[in-house]
Amino acid sequence: MSPVMNTLVFEDFKPGRLGSFGPRRVTREEILAFAAEFDPQPMHLDEEAASRSMLKGLSGSVWHLCSIIMRMMCDGFIGRTASLGSPGVNELRWLAPLRPGDELMLDVDVAEARVSRSRPATGIVTFRAVVNNAAGQALCEMVSPIIVRRRDEAAAEQAG
Amino acid sequence: MRFFEDIEVGQRRELGSFTFAAEGIKKFAAQFDPQRFHLDEEEGRKSLFGGLAASGWHVGSACMKLLVADGQRLAREAAARGEEIAIWGPSPGFRELRWIRPVLAGDTISFATEVLSLRSSSSRPEWGILEARNTGTNQRGELVFSVLATAFVPRRNSKS
Numbered sequence: 001m002s003p004v005m006n007t008l009v010f011e012d013f014k015p016g017r018l019g020s021f022g023p024r025r026v027t028r029e030e031i032l033a034f035a036a037e038f039d040p041q042p043m044h045l046d047e048e049a050a051s052r053s054m055l056k057g058l059s060g061s062v063w064h065l066c067s068i069i070m071r072m073m074c075d076g077f078i079g080r081t082a083s084l085g086s087p088g089v090n091e092l093r094w095l096a097p098l099r100p101g102d103e104l105m106l107d108v109d110v111a112e113a114r115v116s117r118s119r120p121a122t123g124i125v126t127f128r129a130v131v132n133n134a135a136g137q138a139l140c141e142m143v144s145p146i147i148v149r150r151r152d153e154a155a156a157e158q159a160g
Numbered sequence: 161m162r163f164f165e166d167i168e169v170g171q172r173r174e175l176g177s178f179t180f181a182a183e184g185i186k187k188f189a190a191q192f193d194p195q196r197f198h199l200d201e202e203e204g205r206k207s208l209f210g211g212l213a214a215s216g217w218h219v220g221s222a223c224m225k226l227l228v229a230d231g232q233r234l235a236r237e238a239a240a241r242g243e244e245i246a247i248w249g250p251s252p253g254f255r256e257l258r259w260i261r262p263v264l265a266g267d268t269i270s271f272a273t274e275v276l277s278l279r280s281s282s283s284r285p286e287w288g289i290l291e292a293r294n295t296g297t298n299q300r301g302e303l304v305f306s307v308l309a310t311a312f313v314p315r316r317n318s319k320s
Binding site for chain 1: 192197207215221232251252254262284287312
């Protein structure tokens with residue numbers, strides 16, 4: 001596992017704006033496919049039932065939206081980060097439904113970056129991610145930490 | 161599915177189990193979470209996870225799948241008794257999602273849900289708000305997943 005030269009390490013993440021990622025278009029077909037496999041509630045699968053639901057129209061599973069956010073974060077920066085995984089999600093708020101055809105943009109801030117007490121060769125970077133549709137309406141806000149290797153450790157690995 | 165009035169704090173339901181095969185782990189990861197430890201056995205072994213590990217979003221989605229299946233089972237039972245079926249609403253979010261231990265290829269996770277709190281919705285009087293702790297436990301009895309999830313649950317005699 002030799003990190004490439006531009007791999008982002010813990011020290012690269014400072015509190016503040018990280019960036020905007022996307023757009024990512026979500027099709028009706030993928031909404032139906034995810035719902036059929038993991039969340040087969042009528043509001044995610046059937047137009048008629050969905051029109052009578054609280055969300056008033058076909059909407060994507062919230063777990064689908066979370067998974068899409070994960071992919072947008074991977075494509076945006078985690079894919080080139082010395083990421084060691086995530087212990088969880090502190091808080092997640094679903095603000096508006098995901099609709100077929102939505103073009104999503106993801107805005108990411110670094111909320112906090114601190115060295116891990118239990119694993120001093122790593123740091124914990126907490127991100128605040130907000131996903132918006134093309135109209136600028138926020139669909140979901142997530143606060144989530146990931147564990148990132150520190151620079152010294154990455155350098156030692158490269159040397160070794 | 162049950163109505164708000166039929167639910168009590170502390171009620172627990174076993175939701176069944178889900179086995180994470182290597183192929184399924186890689187397929188989900190390739191689509192939503194293409195980090196090396198979710199895609200390749202050798203990379204997984206070298207990672208903090210110690211083996212090919214399922215994306216945390218795959219684990220959460222599997223829990224959702226079993227929650228929906230359990231709700232559909234309850235709905236069929238209610239229909240067989242000639243009772244009215246409660247159709248649950250969407251979730252406004254969750255908090256304290258914890259990926260406590262890795263879910264590795266071949267692991268079978270048993271999921272359960274326990275009602276933590278019930279309150280009325282001030283903005284939507286025909287709905288109640290339920291908070292539940294959903295958990296996943298592996299075949300060795302170790303807790304691997306936990307989340308405090310919120311959902312809108314319909315009240316029995318409110319058709320407004």
